[in-house]
Amino acid sequence: MDEHQEHIKRLxxxxxxxPLHPGVYIMHDRSGKIIYIGKAKALKNRVSQYFGSxxxxxxxxxxxxAHVEDFEYILTDSEFEALVLECSLIKQHMPKYNILLKDDxxxxxxxxxxxxxxxxxxxxxxxDDGADYLGPFVSSWVVxxxxxxxxxxxxxxxxxxxxxxxIGKGRPCLNFYIKQCCAPCRGKVSQKDYRELVNDALxxxxxGSSDCVQGLTKRMEEAAESLDFERAARIRDRLEAIRRLGxxxxxxxxxxxxxxxxxxxxxxxxxxxxxxxxxDGRLCDRETFLLQEVGSAKTARMxxxxxxxxxxxxxxxxxxxxxPASNMELLSQWLSHKAGRKVEVMVxxxxxxAQMVEMCRNNxxxxxxxxxxxxxxxxxxxxxxARLLGLExxxxxIESYDISNLAGGENVAxxxxxxxxxxxxxxxxxxxxxxxxGQDDYGSMQEVLTRRFQEYQDHKGEEGFGHLxxxxxxxxxxxxxxxxxxxxxxxxxxxxxxxxxxxDKHRTRAxxxxxxxxxxxxxxxxxxxxxxxxxxxxxFAIGFHRQTRKKKMIGxxxxxIPGVGPARVRALLKQFKTVSAIQAAxxxxxxxxxxxxxxxxKTIYDYFHLEPGPAQEES
Numbered sequence: 001m002d003e004h005q006e007h008i009k010r011l012x013x014x015x016x017x018x019p020l021h022p023g024v025y026i027m028h029d030r031s032g033k034i035i036y037i038g039k040a041k042a043l044k045n046r047v048s049q050y051f052g053s054x055x056x057x058x059x060x061x062x063x064x065x066a067h068v069e070d071f072e073y074i075l076t077d078s079e080f081e082a083l084v085l086e087c088s089l090i091k092q093h094m095p096k097y098n099i100l101l102k103d104d105x106x107x108x109x110x111x112x113x114x115x116x117x118x119x120x121x122x123x124x125x126x127x128d129d130g131a132d133y134l135g136p137f138v139s140s141w142v143v144x145x146x147x148x149x150x151x152x153x154x155x156x157x158x159x160x161x162x163x164x165x166x167i168g169k170g171r172p173c174l175n176f177y178i179k180q181c182c183a184p185c186r187g188k189v190s191q192k193d194y195r196e197l198v199n200d201a202l203x204x205x206x207x208g209s210s211d212c213v214q215g216l217t218k219r220m221e222e223a224a225e226s227l228d229f230e231r232a233a234r235i236r237d238r239l240e241a242i243r244r245l246g247x248x249x250x251x252x253x254x255x256x257x258x259x260x261x262x263x264x265x266x267x268x269x270x271x272x273x274x275x276x277x278x279x280d281g282r283l284c285d286r287e288t289f290l291l292q293e294v295g296s297a298k299t300a301r302m303x304x305x306x307x308x309x310x311x312x313x314x315x316x317x318x319x320x321x322x323x324p325a326s327n328m329e330l331l332s333q334w335l336s337h338k339a340g341r342k343v344e345v346m347v348x349x350x351x352x353x354a355q356m357v358e359m360c361r362n363n364x365x366x367x368x369x370x371x372x373x374x375x376x377x378x379x380x381x382x383x384x385x386a387r388l389l390g391l392e393x394x395x396x397x398i399e400s401y402d403i404s405n406l407a408g409g410e411n412v413a414x415x416x417x418x419x420x421x422x423x424x425x426x427x428x429x430x431x432x433x434x435x436x437x438g439q440d441d442y443g444s445m446q447e448v449l450t451r452r453f454q455e456y457q458d459h460k461g462e463e464g465f466g467h468l469x470x471x472x473x474x475x476x477x478x479x480x481x482x483x484x485x486x487x488x489x490x491x492x493x494x495x496x497x498x499x500x501x502x503x504d505k506h507r508t509r510a511x512x513x514x515x516x517x518x519x520x521x522x523x524x525x526x527x528x529x530x531x532x533x534x535x536x537x538x539x540f541a542i543g544f545h546r547q548t549r550k551k552k553m554i555g556x557x558x559x560x561i562p563g564v565g566p567a568r569v570r571a572l573l574k575q576f577k578t579v580s581a582i583q584a585a586x587x588x589x590x591x592x593x594x595x596x597x598x599x600x601x602k603t604i605y606d607y608f609h610l611e612p613g614p615a616q617e618e619s
Contacts, residue, residue, distance in 0.1 A: 004066075011068065012051035018044040022082045023075040024089065027097075030069045036097040037089050039082040043073055055494070058392065060295035064097040079327075083334050087306050099303040101289050101311065108143045110134035110205060116191050117163035117184060118198050120156060120205075122147055134205065142285055150201040153238060155182040200238065213239060259353070262308075263322035263361035264301060265368045265383050266294050266393050267420075272371070273304050274364035276356060277316070288367050297392065301325035305345075306334075315339040320346055320353050322361045323387070378421030381525035388518060388526050389511065391496055395471035396420050400500075400537040402475035403433075403444045404545035411436060412548055413448045414541030417469075418533055427464065430544045442483040445474060449487045457491065473530070474499045475537055478512050485514065500534045508534050558582070561607045563600045571595040572604075583608045 020042040027036040040046035049056070050065050057065065076082045090098050111123040112132045122143050126133055137143050151158055158181070159173055168187045175181035182189045182197060203215060216239050223232035261276040271294035277285040289308075294300045302325040309315055315335055325331060328345045335343035348354040365379035382394035398418040405411045411433035417424040431451065436443040449472075455465035472495055474480040481499045488495055501517060503509040508531040510517040520527045558569045558579065575593045576582045582590075582604070590601035 008051050008065070011071070012048060014071075015048040015051055016044065018047055018073060019075070020044050021075055022077070022079045023073050024082050024085050025071055025073045026089070027064065027068045027071045027095075029067045032069075034093045034095050035067055036064055036095050037086055037093065039079065039086040041079045041082075043075075047071065047073070058295045060097065060293045063293075079330060080333055080337075083306070083330055084337075087310050087334075090307070091310055097293075099291060099300060099307055101304070101307045108137045108140045110137075110143060110147060112198075112202065117194060120147055120150065120198065120201060134202075146205055150204050152180050153204065154197045154201040155180060156197060156201060157181050157184060159185075161185055258316045259318040259320060260316045261320045261353075261356045261360045262301070262304070263357060263364045264294075264297060264304075265361060265364035265379060266297065266386075267368050267371075267379060267382075267396065270294065270368075270371070271300065272364045272368040273308075274360050274367065275308065276360045276363075278356070286363070288364075290367070290371060294393075296326075298324055298326045302327065302331060305331055309335060309338065315343060317341070318344045318346065318353075320348050320357055322357050323347060377525065378529075381529040382421050385526040385529060388520065389471070389496060389498060389513075391471065393470070395469075395496070397467065397469050398471045398473060398533065399469040400473040400475065400533045401445060401448060402537040402541035403441045403448075404541040405433075405439060405444075411439075411444055412541065412545045413444060414537055414544050415448070415452070416533070416537045416540050418529075418536075421529060423536060428540060429465075432548070441476065442479055445476070445480050446483045446487060449484045453487065453491045453493065468493070469495060471495070472497045473511075473533055473537075475534055475541075477501050478514075481513060500530060502534070507531070561604055563603050568595055568600065 022039075022041055023043045024037065024039050025043060025047050026034055027038075029035050038046070050061065050068070054062055054065075074085065076085060090100075094100055109123045109126060110133065111121050112134070113119045113121075114130055114132065122140070123133065124140075150156070158175065161169075163184050166185055168185070170185065172181070172183040172185055176183035176186070182194065184194055200216065216235050220232050220235040220239065223229075223235065258280075259278050261278070263274050265272045265274070271291045273289040273291070275285075275287045275289075276283055277287075289304070291300075301321055301323065305319065305325060315338055319331075319335065321328075324347055325345070332343055332345040335345065348357055361383065362380050365383055369379040379394075382396070386392075386394040396419060400416050400418070401413060403411070403413050413431040413433065415429040415431070417427035419427070429452075431448045433444045433447060435447050452465060456468060459466040472484075474484060474497070476499050478499060481497055484497060488497060497513065499512045500508055501510045501512050508520070508527065510519050511530065512518070520530060558564055558572065559566065564572075571594055572582055576585060585605075587601060587605045590596060590604055591598050593601070596604070
């Protein structure tokens with residue numbers, strides 16, 4: 001037994017002496033630094049789990065345990081008190097393996113330059129630059145969205161051109177042609193009209209759309225009464241733009257007056273939490289938090305909620321999650337205590353709140369995709385597939401297998417790999433079935449997976465087969481899964497295994513495991529991904545089967561030539577690639593082919609070039 005295993009055993013013996021009592025445990029590394037703080041309803045049960053079998057831990061926990069030198073604990077009167085103490089200690093010590101959120105909720109401002117042609121932009125801090133500032137505002141998202149809306153409604157420029165220096169220099173940008181900019185650069189907008197647009201935009205930003213609409217409506221009526229119909233039409237267009245904005249905002253309006261929506265997207269190199277904050281039935285703020293390590297999704301959600309609301313003063317009446325968190329009742333009790341009123345923590349299954357959760361999750365996937373180089377659709381599909389199959393993490397490396405034969409002849413298999421939702425063609429592999437005769441798809445699949453995982457045992461850590469997949473998908477139903485499951489068990493592997501079931505039109509219908517079928521038609525992203533995998537593995541396997549049959553047919557025609565056996569057929573095909581090229585070759589080229597003697601070369605040449613005699617024709 002090595003020194004590390006002996007150290008883990010000592011820690012476990014110490015943990016087994018802890019009381020079955022609520023409390024907080026604190027993990028230290030060799031330098032004495034606190035690396036993790038947790039809470040427990042029963043300290044003995046929770047802490048001893050860390051120093052048991054590694055098979056029950058995710059990678060984050062295994063990494064943390066590997067650095068634990070010792071631990072201490074603090075008893076509390078209840079699990080709720082343990083949670084309150086845990087939050088306080090995490091905020092104080094910022095341990096490495098707890099989820100730590102960077103709070104970038106500094107103040108933000110709306111900056112308005114002075115001069116005859118002012119511009120509106122966002123600023124993170126006040127500066128002594130002669131500009132005017134509106135604010136401060138807590139949410140950077142609100143500032144950005146408001147400025148963007150005002151610029152579009154009132155047609156203000158967003159480019160870097162300076163006025164009046166750049167007026168008349170160059171063509172206007174795309175925003176002018178899509179009617180989102182008045183384009184002062186063209187020289188067709190007077191300074192007076194431009195100032196009016198800026199002032200209207202500032203009124204919109206200061207007073208909101210309702211106050212702005214009242215003021216604009218009054219001015220439009222005054223312009224119409226004075227027969228200034230052109231000005232009245234311009235104001236009418238601005239009012240219409242504000243109304244269109246209102247309709248757009250209704251897309252994210254919900255019936256609940258106040259709630260936060262929290263969603264998690266997980267990828268191979270970390271995760272992303274997205275928070276949507278709703279007030280008065282409208283989305284009023286959103287925040288994004290990228291994490292290096294996530295670990296268990298349930299634990300991550302609980303730790304995130306603790307951290308997030310330790311940093312925020314406003315706690316809504318409802319917090320909607322995209323999946324369960326550890327001990328949601330305790331979270332609700334803690335948030336209710338902080339807010340001074342009841343706070344509900346829930347996972348909505350239907351209705352508008354469920355739609356908001358889905359939208360929030362898609363945004364989290366999109367943010368994570370930008371970090372990892374995937375598209376938002378790929379990240380969302382993998383995340384959805386993981387939830388559908390009950391996987392702890394989205395499968396970043398998927399292997400899929402299919403058997404192909406013709407009435408039991410030329411039995412072959414194909415393996416395709418999808419990495420991060422995309423085909424990884426360099427990892428595709430072909431198999432010729434060696435031990436199974438006749439049409440036995442179950443036996444063939446069993447042989448292929450046995451050979452695959454024997455390669456893993458022989459080449460662990462190397463490229464290709466030395467890498468284990470996060471998920472295996474078989475082109476077939478429960479029978480294929482049942483045939484392969486004993487192979488995984490024989491090698492001591494715990495890899496999620498499922499079959500892809502087709503309907504009578506040969507389209508993907510469901511996923512099957514040892515617990516029955518899971519319909520995927522209603523899960524659009526996951527359905528598209530699984531369908532793509534099934535189509536690709538079928539195409540690859542059947543292509544290899546056709547290639548094998550074609551080579552056999554070609555080989556059979558060449559072996560009809562006297563003196564040409566399988567070895568010489570291989571040598572000829574290696575040299576000339578096709579039968580047509582062999583037929584067109586000169587005698588000297590045939591003689592130069594490895595393994596082909598001059599007499600055999602002459603026989604091959606004559607076979608393709610000499611006309612058959614009368615006797616041969618009759619036969």
